[in-house]
Amino acid sequence: MITGSDWDFDRLEDGTHKIAGEVQLRAYGRFLEDYASQLQGIQEALEDCMGDSWDMSVDPIALQFAPHEQCTLLQLIDTDNKVLNKVLTVFTTLCAEVRSLQSEAKLKYYETLMFYGEGDNSSIQDGAAQVMMGSLLPHLQELGCFIKRCEEVAIQIVQQLAAVYSSPRESSQVMNAVDIHFQDVFDHLGDLLLILVTLDEILGNHGPIQDHWIIYKRTVVSVHHDPEKFGVKRERLATFEKILTDLETNLLTGKIFQKAVEQPFDNKQGQVSKNSALADEFFLYLKNSVNDLDTKASERLDSNYLLSWVKLSALYVLNFQLFGTADKKLFKQLWDLHKKIPVVTLIGNVLWVPENFLLAHLPVIAKTMDKKAQQTLVTSRSNYLHQKSLNLVRDSQTYCLQTFSWMIQMENSLKQESTQLKLDDLIERCKLFLQGVQFACTISHLLKTVTNLHVSLAKPMTKTAVIALCKMIELLKGIQHMYHRHFMAVSESVNHVIQHLSYRALSIIATAKKGLVQDKRYSEKHLDILSSLVLAEKALHGPGTKERHLVLRLALCTANQMRTFREDELVQLSTLLRKLNVICDIQEKLADACDCSFLYWHRVVLPIYLSHVYESKSDVQNILYMFCALRDCVVAMERVRQDSVRSILKESFEKEVTRYLHEQVIQPLCHETETNLRLHVHSHLQLDDRNPFRVGIEDNSPILRLRPLRFFDKYIHIKGHVEHYLEETFYNLTTVALHDWKTYGEMRTLARYKFGLETVEDHLPSQTLEQGLDVLEIMRNIHIFVSKYLYNLNNQIFIEQSSNNKHLNTINIRHVANSIRTHGTGIMNTTVNFTYQFLRKKFFIFSQFMYDEHIKSRLIKDLRFFRENKAQLEQKYSYERADKFNKGIRKLGVTADGQSFLDQFRMLISHIGNAMGYVRMIRSGGLHCCSNAICFIPDLEDIVCFEELCAEEGLSITCQEAARRLDQVISNLTRNFAEGTEYFKLLVDVFAPVFRDPKNMHLRNFYMIVPPLTINFVEHSITCKEKMSKKNKMGAAFTDDGFAMGIAYILKLLDQYTEFDSLHWFQSVRDKYNKDKLALTKQKSVASRDDEKLQQTMTLTARRLDMYLQEFDLLYYSLSSARIFFQKDKTVPEVNPNTE
Known part of the structure; x- marks a missing residue:
């Protein structure tokens, strides 16, 4: 420096x-x-998940800021006044024991008893009741011991109070208790009695337990008659029956509370019933508490506030049992409380009805009460429910406004950095923290009272009321979420608030202590007060644990003698301690107030609520709060101690809620989304008016944007369910009709851009829009296909013969290639096998026709004529002879539609030829498919072995296996592309030996029937082509190369190409028509030009001759082309389909 x-x-x-x-x-x-x-x-x-806000649905690590310390009660209650230490230690210990019993009852017994018999009861079999009760028995025994312990604690509290409030004349007086009022001790005694009342109500109104107990006892009695049969000793059975009797007497008769208050409370030191000081103190406590309950009903900072009425009633009964006096004025005050609080929810759906309790346990007063007064209570309860139901919507809106205003204030307050907080900010935060708890307690009380009253009085609930109640459940969880979202800021502020409240309380105590110190008078009471204030200060100087607060309140009870505090100071101190009690334990208070486990007993409202959410589409995100409320039910189920019952409960509840969600939200949403997409895609069609400005529009995007709903140990993602539904629908419908792939592809794209739905591609092979028939369908119905479709040899296409539709279906190589890509190359061999089976049946009919005597004799006669007149005919088969054969067949008879046997034989050969054309198309389609796949292989001449390369690189066995399979695929593709499969050769080789067998000699003259067949075919072909220009196109056709294909195939099977060529048939036809045309030309030259009719006739004749000659030429070309496919020992390679 x-x-x-x-x-x-x-x-x-x-x-x-x-x-x-x-x-x-x-x-x-x-x-x-x-x-x-x-x-x-x-x-x-x-990182999307980072932020200051905590999400309640994904909360793997919870923050608990409730204070803890290792200090024992003896270390805490340590003053120089030994008597005071002793008194406060005893009462603090007893009160702590009561809290422990409360916690044990809640964690171990309440839910175990209440959920008994719940779950999926549809599969309950005979003997299940006995098994269920048998599994409950150990817990009932524990419950019996627990009740004994409660009774002992109650005796201890009463006797300790009697010792404190003993007469000054008695030698056993511990301390001067004048002006000392241990309200907290009486409060805890009331809590203890409340446990017994709750158990009474649960067991007394539990139908399954009562029913199963009766069945179980009957079973035990039946075992008693023959214990050896069941392997039970008679002595043990007698002991067991005694245990059952004790359990029934102590637990199931509804007398748990009655037995506890009727037990003897007197001890050796003195009789409690004769302790007037205790009686006066007890009465004073009851009187003050009833007044407080009546006047401070609005200050609900505790969710169990309403249970004070039950506790006071129980304590009133105990007071009557102890001292035998029942103050009628006090009783009237208790009785009149029903006007404000008609019933009290003890836990879940268990209700406490005041008049039933009071009249049952106070028989003396019950005698003086008239029936009218009791009926007034029932009517009052119904009126209360009716009024509350009418005002539910209004109350719901009011609570919404109050809660939303509170939330905004909380948000604004908690935005401020804690390091910059001023005193006013701290007071404001304290007020907001307490206000949130107060709102939660008020809403919780209304929800439980209204829902349970509806069930108790069997009154139906309107849909409007259900929606209003569910809205309040959302509010309740919204309040809890507000605290949870800002838990970091809340936890930090809570410590500051506790320090501030403690400081203010210490200031009041210090002022009182200062006044006492300045007072120079000495007395034991003076010393007790000073020691109590010192102890209160010591309790406030440490962490705000429950034990310290209990010691603090008890110390102030002993300190407020001789007006230690002024009236305003006492009111202020009480308010501070009440706030301090809530703030220190705000997490537990908030959890109790926002506990929605009662919703399990009223889950029937869920379908109505979910349906409303889906239909209204408003505040859809609030469904997250409802599922948070449903998770509270799961927490309650976890407290069920029977493992089997707990698992059944959870599974059943999960299924039920999930079913409601699917039925009311997910399924309608899926169907509506699909319909929306389908109508949008087909909007070019004439549909109903879908203008949103006129008919409105359903906006489902808010539901689809919902975050996943956490329920049990899984998440329910509504958007994911819709995506899965669309994927499944698109896949299934595309599989059924592959030609619709484009439509579903558009719907898939539209779903992504319109709703943000990401669906997985189905990876199904697409088909062209003019798909026509599938190869698989043709294969299964090949007999129908060859009769309904006509083959074109040059274009390699099948055309539908006739249809009721506007357009005819066609099938070409691209369609077949697509189908092969869809179903795999294995379908090619299967198709050829089906074709073989078809040809077998057709050739059987073919053989029968050729074996017919009329046909066989005519063919032999024509063959003999040709051989005998070969020289005169110039080695050419006579056209006239063939024409005579064609016309002569008609004399044998015709069918109903005018077809001769030769017409039917021609059709048979055309069907055979169509089948062969289909086989040719299958082979071409296969090559087309292979060529598309093989284009990804760079060099067909130099193909590397991937398996060897992977082995050289030392890759894993899995990689080598994958490489080996890739090599197999490439090898298969290469071989199929280079060689193909000679299906024609296979079909020739399989049938040729049979056709050429000497047993089938009747087939050897087939080549002689070809000329008449060609004449028949040409006449049929010209007739079909002429129908093309007519209005009625039934039977019209412009190609039928199946006939040429069939003739070429059969001639190959019979090895008659040479024999047919020896007929020089087509040369004979050409000569015949040239001769006719020459004669017509000469006739034209001779005929008079003035004769118009003759000229027209000759022109038509010439045109007809040209038409016939052209048809014969086309047939000749088709037959010549078809014969190339069946050349000896080889198949002509197909033209590459890509160059077509």
């Missing part, structure tokens, strides 16, 4: 330097804040 006179600044400049420094410091602080916010923004951009 530099010192010296040279650095002596003017003192007036010191303030300026300080201000400048503060400015720079603030600027630097702002820079750091901006930099931190930028860093946080980058982190949130990189």
Whole structure:
């Protein structure tokens, strides 16, 4: 540090330097804040889940900021006043024991008893009741011991109170208890009695337990008659029966509470019933508590606030049992409370009805009560429910406004950095924290009372009421979420609030203590008060645990003697302690207030609620809160101690809620989304008016944007369910009709852009829009296909012969290639096998026709004529002879539609030829498919072995196996592309030996029937082509190369190409028509030009001759082309389909 006179600044400049420094410091602080916010923004951009807010549905690590300490009660209650230490230690221990019993009852017994018999009962078999009761028996035995312990604690509390409030004349007086009022001890005694009342109500109104108990007892009695049969000793059975009798007497008769208050409370030190001081104190407590309950009903900072009425009623009964006096005025005050609180929900759906309880346990007063007064209560309860049901919507809206306003205030308050908090900000936060708990308690009370009253009174609930109640459930969970989202800020603020409240309480205590110290008078009471204040200060100086608060309140009970505190100080101190009690334990208080496990017993409202959410589409995101409420039911189920019952309960509840969600939301959403997409895709058709400005539009996007709903140990993603439904629908419908692939592809794309639905591609092979029949369908119905379709040899296409539709279906190589890609190359061999079976049947008919005597004799006669007149005919088969054969067949008879036997034989050959054309198309389609697949192989001449390469690189066995399969696929593709399969050769080789067998000699003259067949075919072909220009196109056709294909195939099977060529048939036909045309030309030259009719006739004749000659030429070309396919020992390679 530099010192010296040279650095002596003017003192007036010191303030300026300080201000400048503060400015720079603030600027630097702002820079750091901006930099931190930028860093946080980058982190949130990189990681979607990062942020200050905590999500309740994904909360793997919970933050518990309830205070804890290792200090024991003896260390905590340590003053110089030993008597005071002893008294407070005893009462604190007893009160802590009551809290422990409360916790044990809640965790171990309430849910175990309430959920008994719940779950899926549809599969219950005979003997299940006995098994269920048998599994409950150990817990009933534990419950019996628990009740005994409660009774003992109750005796201890009463006897300790009697010892404190003993008469000054008695030698056993512990301390001077004048003006000391242990309200907290009486409160805890009421809590203890409340446990017994709750157990009474649960067991007394539990039908399954009562029914199963009767069945179980009967079973035990039946075992008693023959114990040896069941392997049970008679002595043990007698002991077991005694245990059952004790359990029934103590637990199932509804007398748990009655037995506890009727037990003897007197001890050796004195009789409690004769302790007037205790009786006065007890009565004073009841009177003050009833007044507080009546006047402070609005200050609900505890979800169990309403249970105070039950506790007071139980304590009133105990007071009557102890001292035998029943103050009628006090009883009237208790009785009149029903006007404000008609019933109290003890737990779940268990209700406490005041008049039933009071009249049952106070028979003396019951005699004085008339029936009218009791009936008034029932009527009042119904009126209360009716009024609440009418006002539910209004109440719901009111609570919504209050809660939303509170949430906004919470958001604004918690935005402020905790380091910059001022005292006013701290007071405001404390007020908001308490206000949230108060709202939650009020809403929870209304929900439980209204829902349980509807069930109790068997009153139906309107849909409007259901929606309003569900809206309040959403509010309840929304309040809880508000705390949870800001738990970091809340937990930090809570400590500051506790410190502030403790400071204010300490200030009041310090003021009172200062006044006592200044008072120089000495007395034991003076000393007790001072010691109590010291102890209260000590309790406030530590963490705000429940034990410290209990010690604090008990210490203040002993300190407030002789008006230690002024009236205003006492009211202020009580308010501070009440706030401190809630703030220190705010997590537990909030969890109790927002506990929606009662919803399990009213889950029938879920379908109505879910249906409303889907139909209204408003506030859809609130369904997340409803599922948070349903998760509370799961927490309650987890407390069921029977493992088998717990698993059945959870499984049944999960299935039920999931079914409701699927039926009311997911399924309608799936169907509506699909319909929306389908109508959008087909909007070019004439559909109903879908203008959104006229007919409106259903916007399902809010439901689809919902986050996944967490339920049990899984998430329900509604958007994922819709995506899966669309994937399944698109896949199944595309599989059924592959030609619709484009439509479903458009729907898939539209779903992505319109609703953000990402569906998985089905990867099914697409088909062209003019798909026609599938190869698989043709294969299964090949007999129908060859008769309904006509083959074109040159274009290699099948055309539908006739159809009722506007257009005819066609099948070409692309269609077949697509089908082969769809079903795999294995279908090619299967198709040839089916074709073989078809040809076998057709050739049987073919053989029968050729064996016919009329046909056989005519063919032999024509063959003999040709051989005998070969020279005169110039080696050419006579056209006239063939024409005579064609016409002569008609004399044998015709069918109903005018077809001769030769017409039918021609059709048979055409069908055979169509089948062969189909086989040719299958082979071409296969090559087309292979060529498309093989294009990805760079060099067919130099194919590397991937398996060897993987082995050289030392890759894993899995990779080598994959490489080996890839080599097999490439090898298969290469072989199929290079060689193909000679299906024609196979079909020739399989039938040729049979056709050429000497047993089938009747087939050897087939080549002689070809000329008449060609004449028959040409006449039929010309008739079909002429129908093309007519209006009625039935029977019209422009190609039928199946006939040429069939003739070529059969001639090959019979090896009669040479014999047929020896007929020089087509040369004979050409000569015949040339001769006719020459004669017509001569006739034209001779005929008179003036005779128009003769000229027209000759022109038509010439045109007809040209037509016939052209048809014969086309047939000749087709037959010549078809014969190329059946050349000896080889098949002509097909033209590459890509060049067609």
